[in-house]
Amino acid sequence: MSRHIQEITGGVTAPAGFRASAAAAGIKYPDRNDVALLVSDTPATAAGLFTTNRVKAAPVLLCQTRLKRGRAQAILINSGNANACTGPQGLLDSKATTRAAAAALNLPVESVLVGSTGTIGVPLPVDKLIKAIPAAVAALSRTGGDAAARAIMTTDTVDKQTAVRFQVDGRTVTLGGMCKGAGMIEPNMATMLCFLTTDAAISPAALRSALRESVEHSFNRISIDGDMSTNDTVILLANGAAGNRPLNPAHPAWPLFREALNRITLDLARRVVCDGEGATKCVTVTVDGARTPDDARRAARAICNSLLVKTSWFGGDPNWGRVICAAGYSGARLDPDKVDIAYDGKRAVKNGRRAPGFSLSTLEKILARKTFTLTVSLHLGQASHTMLTCDCSEEYVKINGSYTT
Numbered sequence: 001m002s003r004h005i006q007e008i009t010g011g012v013t014a015p016a017g018f019r020a021s022a023a024a025a026g027i028k029y030p031d032r033n034d035v036a037l038l039v040s041d042t043p044a045t046a047a048g049l050f051t052t053n054r055v056k057a058a059p060v061l062l063c064q065t066r067l068k069r070g071r072a073q074a075i076l077i078n079s080g081n082a083n084a085c086t087g088p089q090g091l092l093d094s095k096a097t098t099r100a101a102a103a104a105l106n107l108p109v110e111s112v113l114v115g116s117t118g119t120i121g122v123p124l125p126v127d128k129l130i131k132a133i134p135a136a137v138a139a140l141s142r143t144g145g146d147a148a149a150r151a152i153m154t155t156d157t158v159d160k161q162t163a164v165r166f167q168v169d170g171r172t173v174t175l176g177g178m179c180k181g182a183g184m185i186e187p188n189m190a191t192m193l194c195f196l197t198t199d200a201a202i203s204p205a206a207l208r209s210a211l212r213e214s215v216e217h218s219f220n221r222i223s224i225d226g227d228m229s230t231n232d233t234v235i236l237l238a239n240g241a242a243g244n245r246p247l248n249p250a251h252p253a254w255p256l257f258r259e260a261l262n263r264i265t266l267d268l269a270r271r272v273v274c275d276g277e278g279a280t281k282c283v284t285v286t287v288d289g290a291r292t293p294d295d296a297r298r299a300a301r302a303i304c305n306s307l308l309v310k311t312s313w314f315g316g317d318p319n320w321g322r323v324i325c326a327a328g329y330s331g332a333r334l335d336p337d338k339v340d341i342a343y344d345g346k347r348a349v350k351n352g353r354r355a356p357g358f359s360l361s362t363l364e365k366i367l368a369r370k371t372f373t374l375t376v377s378l379h380l381g382q383a384s385h386t387m388l389t390c391d392c393s394e395e396y397v398k399i400n401g402s403y404t405t
Helices: 058-069 087-105 126-138 145-151 204-215 253-276 293-304 309-316 320-329 362-367 394-401
Strands: 004-006 018-023 035-050 071-081 112-119 160-169 173-178 193-198 233-238 283-288 338-342 347-349 371-377 383-390
Touching: 004 293, 018 145, 018 173, 035 058, 035 126, 035 204, 035 283, 035 320, 058 071, 058 087, 058 112, 058 233, 058 383, 071 087, 071 126, 071 173, 071 193, 071 233, 071 253, 087 112, 087 126, 112 173, 112 233, 126 362, 145 160, 145 173, 160 253, 173 253, 204 253, 204 347, 253 283, 253 383, 283 293, 293 320, 293 371, 309 320, 309 338, 320 347, 320 371, 338 362, 347 362
Parallel strands: 071 112, 193 233, 283 371
Antiparallel strands: 004 160, 018 035, 035 071, 035 233, 160 173, 173 193, 283 383, 338 347, 338 371
């Protein structure tokens, strides 16, 4: 990371001009906050990216419509209910909650966005959610980011927040973010709920471009279980409170802003993977030497999503045969007699066969670590692709075998 970018504590309320809060609506659990509210003190430039699943939740559809304006000022988020596959009533319910929030905040309804996460196919208890809004508004504060980050958790075991600071035009600019995600994580836009804030002034087109590029190299390169949600959402608000000249590709600090945003999204993406449902290991998978970028992506994705590979990691078994097998069926072009495989730089496979000096005990020690790297070299070209993933344990089955009960 550039020495000009400083990591700081905090999340979505680290940038100037943002407040957040949490409240309890009793949507799924009676004893926890399950509603989060994020508000900018002034109208903000806004950009968003969403699931590419053809089955889209009502809040996704509503946000996609409202973000066409490129402006927003508040986001209302609930956990415990996805408001997905709830028919026309689901969209009416999302609109009703934003109307209630807008009225409580004295904002135009079009400036309020919404996010939901939880069980699919269950009608949103809209009355409970609306009743919790006044408490959420009353609790809004510059220190409310922590409570908001915890309120959006479902099967997450920890909240996920990060923030950085840097200088633009002699002004201090801050970027912050929070996200939730531990299951239904697949690299194909955008993998979970994520809310990003910055006090930078930035043009709408530049904000959309920066967000799309950043997500492509972070949230679109993680996988926990190969399943893509109906609710995946990433929203970025920029309120300009830092007072810098508006950022765009012609601004000298544009590369610095992009680097800072990439740092935020990659950090949050790693936190999602390391908190995968039942996960005990976080693994960085790189496929290099591919003929094309698509070949590298296909091979990396197949390895990350292979249950045989993931369960071998959980068991600490360096079964590289499963790795080369997944690469082979991925659709990527490869010559099995040219493939090399290494764990944390320790070569296990050379030219498609057990490498000279192969040591099972050494590889077992590597796989016993909580984090390690897996590199698969195809030796057919120059393209590469890196993804983050995790192992698969019995706990994953337990969590998802009783999700709705």
